[in-house]
Amino acid sequence: GExxxxxxxxxxxxxxxxxxxxxxYSNSASDYFIWYKQESGKGPQFIIDIRSNMDKRQGQxxxxxxxxxxxxxxLQIAATQPGDSAVYFCAGLDSNYQLIWGxxxxxxxxx
Amino acid sequence: xxxVTQTPKHLVMGxxxxxxxxCEQHMGHRxxxxxxxxxxxxxxxxFVYSYEKLSINESVPSRFSxxxxxxxxxxxxxxxxxxxxxxxxxxxxxxxxxxxxxxYFGPGTRLTVT
Numbered sequence: 001g002e003x004x005x006x007x008x009x010x011x012x013x014x015x016x017x018x019x020x021x022x023x024x025y026s027n028s029a030s031d032y033f034i035w036y037k038q039e040s041g042k043g044p045q046f047i048i049d050i051r052s053n054m055d056k057r058q059g060q061x062x063x064x065x066x067x068x069x070x071x072x073x074x075l076q077i078a079a080t081q082p083g084d085s086a087v088y089f090c091a092g093l094d095s096n097y098q099l100i101w102g103x104x105x106x107x108x109x110x111x
Numbered sequence: 112x113x114x115v116t117q118t119p120k121h122l123v124m125g126x127x128x129x130x131x132x133x134c135e136q137h138m139g140h141r142x143x144x145x146x147x148x149x150x151x152x153x154x155x156x157x158f159v160y161s162y163e164k165l166s167i168n169e170s171v172p173s174r175f176s177x178x179x180x181x182x183x184x185x186x187x188x189x190x191x192x193x194x195x196x197x198x199x200x201x202x203x204x205x206x207x208x209x210x211x212x213x214x215y216f217g218p219g220t221r222l223t224v225t
Contacts, residue, residue, distance in 0.1 A: 009151075032211060043115070043201050043216030044154065089153050096167060097209040101153030 004033075004092045004102040012108040019077040021105045023090035026071070030093030030100075035064060035075045038104075039086045047075070047088075077107075085109050113138060115217035117202050123223045126192060132220045134185040134202030140215070142208035143185040145177060146201040148219070154201055160185060161208040192224045 003026040013019045025033070031052035036044035050057045050064045050073070057064050063076040077084055090102040115136045124130050134143065142161050146154035159167035160179040174196075176188040185202055199219040205212040 030210075034210070041218065043203070043218050044214075045216065046213045049213075091153075091210070093210040097211060098156055098159065098167065099154075099210040099214070104151070104153055 004090055004100050008105055009103065010106045010108065012110055013080050014110050015082060016079055019075075019080045019084065019107055021075045021077075021088050021090075021107065023073050023075075023102050024071055025073070025090075025092055030097075032093055033064070033066065033073055034091045034099070035062075036089045036091060037086045038089065044089060080107075080109055082109050082111075113215055115202055115204055115215050117200075117217035117220050119220060120218070121221045121223075123225060124189065124192065125225055126194070128192075129188070129190045131189065132187040132200055132202075132222075134187075134204075134217055135183055136204040136215070137183055138204060138215065139182075140204035140206055141182060142205045142212070143179060144203040144205075144214065145175075145185070145187050146203065146216075148199040148201055150198075158187075159208055166208060189222075192222075194224050197222055197224045 005024050034049040035047040037047050038044040048059045048062050048064050050066050061078045066073045087104045087106045089104045091099045094100045118133045144159050145157040148154045156169050157171045158177045163179045174191050178186040199221050201219045202217045203214040205214045
């Protein structure tokens with residue numbers, strides 16, 4: 001079946017350092033992946049997406065890497081800021097083309 | 112305007128009450144979604160409306176009844192809920208249905224069933 005999962009429930013990073021959040025997916029998960037950010041008291045917010053014909057995609061201070069060989073993707077946040085504190089979800093698509101979500105990683109920024 | 116609004120922000124209801132959650136978007140999106148999110152968990156899809164028609168019901172109990180009066184509005188009618196239904200209820204919309212299209216989420220309604 002389809003599944004998407006994150007490796008760590010919590011990640012603590014020093015302000016200014018880079019953050020790397022990892023996610024794994026199963027054999028039959030989609031060829032399209034999305035990262036969402038959910039701040040406290042808010043709904044999830046789209047950050048960046050990537051299709052399986054790409055290995056890497058960059059946005060503003062964020063990069064998503066997709067390794068199809070080991071079925072792994074990661075979200076890298078450069079120069080982490082206090083405003084990056086949130087729960088980060090990776091998501092793929094199920095057989096109905098609806099989002100299937102990973103468990104989420106809470107990113108904590110240390111001053 | 113890329114905002115999805117939800118009312119109320121918080122709702123406390125008894126198990127015999129009837130209440131409704133409301134969601135609104137003015138982005139011209141033709142797909143709208145209800146998700147349920149428990150603490151420290153990802154959102155779980157409940158319903159999908161596409162062009163004002165219910166297209167997906169993820170085996171949600173009948174005590175939750177969705178309604179899409181028009182393309183901008185989505186309601187979730189609640190009746191005879193259980194304490195385990197306490198959660199954050201998120202509404203989202205996208206250009207058309209499906210995860211390939213960016214979903215815009217509202218801030219959610221925090222529901223407590225007593």
